[in-house]
Amino acid sequence: MENGILKSELGGHWYLDDPQHLAHEINTYLNAVHPEPVEKLIALILPHAGYRYSGMVAAHGIKLLEGRNIKRVIVMGPSHRVAMLESVSIPDASHIETPLGLVPLDREAISNLWKHEGFESHARAHQGEHSVQIELPFLQQVLDDFTLIPIVCGQLTANSAAKIGKQLLPLLNEETLFVISTDFTHYGRSFDYVPFEDKIKHRIHELDMGAFDLIRERNQEGFIDYVETTGATICGIGPLSILLSILSDGASVDLLKYENSGDLTDDWSHCVSYISAAVSGHWKKSDKPSGATDSKGDLTDADKAYLLAVARHRIAAKFSKRAAPPRGHISMAMQEEMGAFVTLHKHGQLRGCIGEIFPRRSLFDAVEEQAVNAAFHDPRFPTLREDELLDIDIEISALTPPRKIDSYEEIEIGRHGIVLSQQMQSAVFLPQVATEQGWGRETALSYLAEKAGLMSDAWKTDCEFHVFEAIVFGE
Numbered sequence: 313m314e315n316g317i318l319k320s321e322l323g324g325h326w327y328l329d330d331p332q333h334l335a336h337e338i339n340t341y342l343n344a345v346h347p348e349p350v351e352k353l354i355a356l357i358l359p360h361a362g363y364r365y366s367g368m369v370a371a372h373g374i375k376l377l378e379g380r381n382i383k384r385v386i387v388m389g390p391s392h393r394v395a396m397l398e399s400v401s402i403p404d405a406s407h408i409e410t411p412l413g414l415v416p417l418d419r420e421a422i423s424n425l426w427k428h429e430g431f432e433s434h435a436r437a438h439q440g441e442h443s444v445q446i447e448l449p450f451l452q453q454v455l456d457d458f459t460l461i462p463i464v465c466g467q468l469t470a471n472s473a474a475k476i477g478k479q480l481l482p483l484l485n486e487e488t489l490f491v492i493s494t495d496f497t498h499y500g501r502s503f504d505y506v507p508f509e510d511k512i513k514h515r516i517h518e519l520d521m522g523a524f525d526l527i528r529e530r531n532q533e534g535f536i537d538y539v540e541t542t543g544a545t546i547c548g549i550g551p552l553s554i555l556l557s558i559l560s561d562g563a564s565v566d567l568l569k570y571e572n573s574g575d576l577t578d579d580w581s582h583c584v585s586y587i588s589a590a591v592s593g594h595w596k597k598s599d600k601p602s603g604a605t606d607s608k609g610d611l612t613d614a615d616k617a618y619l620l621a622v623a624r625h626r627i628a629a630k631f632s633k634r635a636a637p638p639r640g641h642i643s644m645a646m647q648e649e650m651g652a653f654v655t656l657h658k659h660g661q662l663r664g665c666i667g668e669i670f671p672r673r674s675l676f677d678a679v680e681e682q683a684v685n686a687a688f689h690d691p692r693f694p695t696l697r698e699d700e701l702l703d704i705d706i707e708i709s710a711l712t713p714p715r716k717i718d719s720y721e722e723i724e725i726g727r728h729g730i731v732l733s734q735q736m737q738s739a740v741f742l743p744q745v746a747t748e749q750g751w752g753r754e755t756a757l758s759y760l761a762e763k764a765g766l767m768s769d770a771w772k773t774d775c776e777f778h779v780f781e782a783i784v785f786g787e
Contacts, residue, residue, distance in 0.1 A: 401437040
């Protein structure tokens with residue numbers, strides 16, 4: 313890298329390195345395809361092999377971008393060379409250079425992403441990595457001016473994929489395109505994948521379509537299970553998992569083109585499958601707190617009802633061993649590592665509230681323990697009596713991880729919970745506290761400073777602030 317410019321190494325290997333010849337090659341592919349128009353296009357799934365193998369397949373997706381007002385593209389592909397557990401990498405560069413010129417990176421958005429868990433910058437992850445860079449000349453040829461967020465994806469669990477997706481959601485507006493770069497089945501002994509040796513073409517197609525059907529259904533859990541069960545060598549599992557975690561229920565994933573390198577080489581002993589697909593519709597709403605959902609989706613109404621029932625049962629069980637436990641399934645959303653507070657009210661008045669800010673265990677486990685603590689161990693209130701049990705209402709706040717902010721001026725009342733700290737003294741308000749009390753930011757901070765044992769105006773100097781968000785639900 314020189315002067316902040318990451319020079320792509322793919323020219324002359326994965327595609328032509330002469331600008332005019334490369335542009336002509338891309339135009340040849342684009343002029344040969346005529347996909348049906350797609351309304352509300354939000355993302356593409358594209359292959360990332362050498363253009364002579366997958367260029368025509370990729371063109372079916374890229375063709376849809378002609379004439380569209382796209383100002384930013386997020387391209388995400390898997391890491392083929394560098395192991396990165398539970399993380400993704402964005403290069404610390406100002407531009408990426410291809411034979412068709414420089415592509416500027418969206419430095420402001422990238423800097424904000426780096427602040428979040430799971431987003432890093434590994435220089436080696438981008439050196440010679442083709443999964444992201446292979447898409448750039450195609451994009452340069454059809455789009456005018458656009459900025460880029462290039463993301464190389466490591467090995468992700470379903471939960472970490474969902475967390476990363478949540479941080480991307482605020483960037484996914486009408487002028488931003490999300491590109492998932494992945495090849496599908498890699499068949500052959502060199503790929504260490506020979507699950508069958510007869511009817512190879514037919515069975516590879518069947519294997520790929522089984523995976524794609526689950527993608528089309530937006531079934532992240534089913535897709536991951538399918539790959540694990542079949543051993544399907546789909547390299548972009550992580551990027552696809554992220555995509556599926558943030559699609560709304562109404563989104564559509566439509567196949568544009570499917571092909572296998574065996575169709576071109578007639579060598580079915582060593583072949584790779586390519587898919588081009590269009591994603592249309594809407595993303596999940598990004599106004600929900602990041603980190604407050606699991607890889608399988610948001611906390612559902614059933615999840616919330618079950619957590620509230622669990623909290624009530626844990627309290628009731630302290631009075632009677634005959635208390636019937638709630639019946640329900642502990643969903644993946646409830647298994648997400650999150651902070652949580654349990655709040656008790658009696659006839660509208662606070663009767664206990666205890667929780668944990670920093671995530672260290674599943675939401676389910678946190679609610680179980682903090683329900684008991686709120687009822688019996690809040691030092692501000694006497695221990696809850698059995699005759700009060702029917703009079704209390706339970707409220708649960710599922711929290712995002714706190715993040716440090718530079719100034720209290722960044723605090724948004726009604727959205728942010730606040731942690732104020734000065735040396736060894738600290739205090740916290742949940743997001744709903746200031747709203748319920750009718751406080752503005754300065755008033756809330758004054759009360760919070762007093763809660764921490766400080767002077768009411770201590771928040772103005774020498775204090776650190778962390779903010780978090782919450783999904784709040786109650787009986």
